[in-house]
Amino acid sequence: MNEIDLAADHEAAHALMRYRRGLPIAKITIDEDLINAEGVDARGYVSGVLMNKDVWEYLQNLDDEREQKLLDWCIDSEILAFLAGPVMDHLNSAQEYRVSGEQDDIGWAIDLIFHFQGGTDDLTPWQDRAKSLICESLPAIRRLASELKRQKTLGGAEAEAVLAIDTARDHEPVGDEILAIAARLKAEDVANQAALRMTFGTGSP
DSSP: OOHHHHHHHHHHHHHHHHHHTTOOOOEEEEOHHHHHHHOGGGOEEEEOOSSOHHHHTTSSSOSOHHHHHHHHHHHHHHHHHHHHHHHHHHHTTOTTOOOOSTTSHHHHHHHHIIIIIOOOSOOHHHHHHHHHHHHHTHHHHHHHHHHHHHHSEEEHHHHHHHHTTTOOOSSOOOHHHHHHHHHHHHHHHHHHHHHHHHHTTSOOO
């Protein structure tokens, strides 16, 4: 496989995992010019991540049991989605195909584990699960990768339409509800902070 094939498979695996687990896909893209000029580390990206650091602080210690279960599913799913690309690389025997830096896929997965679970940097359980799900869906990944190489960029709806041909979701879409929960908790936090400022005379909201 050449570097563009590897890049397309890597991004398609991310998208497949997001689709199966009910996470949003905003866009999927590869940049062949950058890949050819700078190597496969410049491959592309899948956007739509829910568990970013802008909402992390508002999704702690939920009181509602159903919301907590939904959040737990979403966190687990984001970890699997981040690891799907590196697992796909391994399946393609792309041993040299790695990225570095704090924002790489593995780094994000570890950040999620530590932030929400206070856990370990042993990714083996998630990697094994990601590998199983990817192997079940290889035809869909290859089909999406082929379409990605042809068009270079696909919108979320386009990517989902390709995956939906023969891939069932493991969970209904969760993106809108998770973002609504985060927005509600953020608004409550802002209101609480304003009330404290008024109570202690530190200024108006």
